[in-house]
Amino acid sequence: MSETAPATAGTRPAGIHLDRVSVAYGKHTVLDGLDLTVAPGELMALLGPSGSGKTTALRAVAGFVRPVSGRVYLGGRDVTALPPHRRGIGMVVQSYALFPHMRVAENVAFGLRARKTPRRDIAERVAEALEMTGMAAYARRYPRELSGGQQQRVAIARALAIRPSVLLLDEPLSALDARLRSGMLAELARLHRELTDVSILYVTHDQIEALTLADRIAVMDNARLQDCGTPQELYRRPRTEFTASFVGNANLLPVTLAETGPDGTVGADLGGTRLRAHGAGAPAARGAAATLCVRPHLVGLGPGPNALRGTVAEVQWRGATHRLLVDVAGTRLTADVRELRTPPALGAQVELHFAAEDAVLLPVASAPAAVTAAPEAVPGGGGRG
Template sequence: MAYLELDRVAKQFGAQTVVDDFSLAVGKGEFVSFLGPSGCGKTTTLQMIAGFLDPSRGAIRLEGRDLTAVHPARRGLGIVFQSYALFPHMTAAENVAFGLEMRRVPRAERAERVRAALAMVGLAGYEERYPRRMSGGQQQRVALARALVIRPSVLLLDEPLSNLDAKLREGMQIELRQIQRTLGTTTILVTHDQNEAMSLSDRIVVMSQGRIEQIGTPQETYEQPASAFVSQFLGKTNDFAATIDRTNASARLVAGSWSAPAPAGFSGPVTISIRPERIGFGDAGLAAKIVTRIFQGNHWLFQCESECGPAIVIRQNDGQTQPAEGDAVRLAWRVDDMSLRAGGAA
């Protein structure tokens, strides 16, 4: 039995369906991210789990218990908001202790749990500091400690790192994942940041227009996207229109001047989806011309115009001479490194 289960959950506001037929089983201790663009329904889904919104239909169960009629404060969930929502008139320790006070935890136990929670997020010695005297990263840690100190059955994170600068956000991602693994807390993260979802998650739920596009591990969703939306949203990708040529004894997959043995199960027009870092420059393959070459430190990014349309190629900076802008090249890749979808490229 799933630890947390969403069974055909939907949410409507008037005639508008914001979340539709959302089904997901989350295992105990799992870290799952809801990933998608603004307006895709991910935050609405999180709010239904938290109890701030009632589903229009469907069920949400925690350890088999239906949460539909359970008040948010009685669900035993920890929540970290994008804005952190700290009480400005309370110290860090008082903010963290608030949930324990509401649960009438004895004073001595409360003090010890607050101390341990702040130490866990790297804020030992900051107990008496007020939010206005703390950086954004420190406030985020206080909010996380406040959510964890109550020992929640599920931790809900609503884009908690989006207000941090890039370097601090990356460091907090590492710390958050380490804390989650140490505690084994079942965690749901809402984010629009693909790198964040891939860095933190055991599984990713990719959403678009209120529906699930794909559920899978970060590697599965990146390397085997289930739709054109997932392919384009989760990192950079190249989509090439191709066909299955069965005029010869052995079927061939053909895209311009690139070809390879055709995989089983496909016929007619198809779309090849291939990540930029999986494409190489070779003596044979798809004819292309380098339009722009950009140096990005540890790798080069090439924008190309190929016989099958625009293409992006990423090559590691290995010290070797790279093609120049205006050079004619051939783009090649292994069949194992691409994914295939029925129908032509959009």
């Protein structure tokens, strides 16, 4: 138990470091060689579909599953063989797991009592945690007397009361309705700003939660880490088709590569129409197949650069925008345009356009052989606004 994880920010060891961690149930691998580092004060979102391995990664950090290979470090300490109660983590799960027979203050104090915290300190810690989560006025209530959002805050207060260096959140907002979820996102963002030394691992399948809260996002699929970066990086310059389609909506158009321009953009042919796009990550060979990625809200209606003509297949009114589904050169392209007074009719011929800097070319069906998610700098780029 003397091994230590490498430092990742200045001279401080990482808050969380998974070193090539694999988990298997029998012959079925559910987490495959995960390298992941979360710095102190950083919120890392694990984003992916069901069965992608994200919850297994969180459970490996918590100590609820034992890796078949690799090591888990918390604060530079190898905790791979330690049971959950000796890892000093705070954890919040989907169901909140509050004790129905205990009042709010007693629920929050539970972890402190389990750790044999001196009685004189418990009341102070409970009051501090309830104040931080805005639940101080509800200390005497039972869970059944609280709304779903209030119960979630109590669960978070209980996790924070032990003053953990690592906080694990497993789909914490999935049981809330849209209005409560929006309010809790704001509360979690505020807590993240205040918990400057706590490493937070946040598991979700909801891209809005990840984009809103995270400093960085680790994208998981098929038990492996597919991509990792800041929300802006993954949204604006995804490296794989999977990232492009899972982190926000995306048009993925099959193209053939042409020449590279002096401005660094690359030409691409779609059904005989020449387009230009950002070329980072695209295969270099002229004539190679590639995928052009452009977000629907960056596609405009009317003439402009990278003009495409197509037939309107569907029009959806979405309040502030109209979503146009247009058949272009044998593929379906989606454009989200500001609400139109007179939207085009089904079957109408329309012209669409997008800027070269708003599109990126990707290798076809690409997935990196290995992605190491280590922070390049002190966190603060993603979700603190």
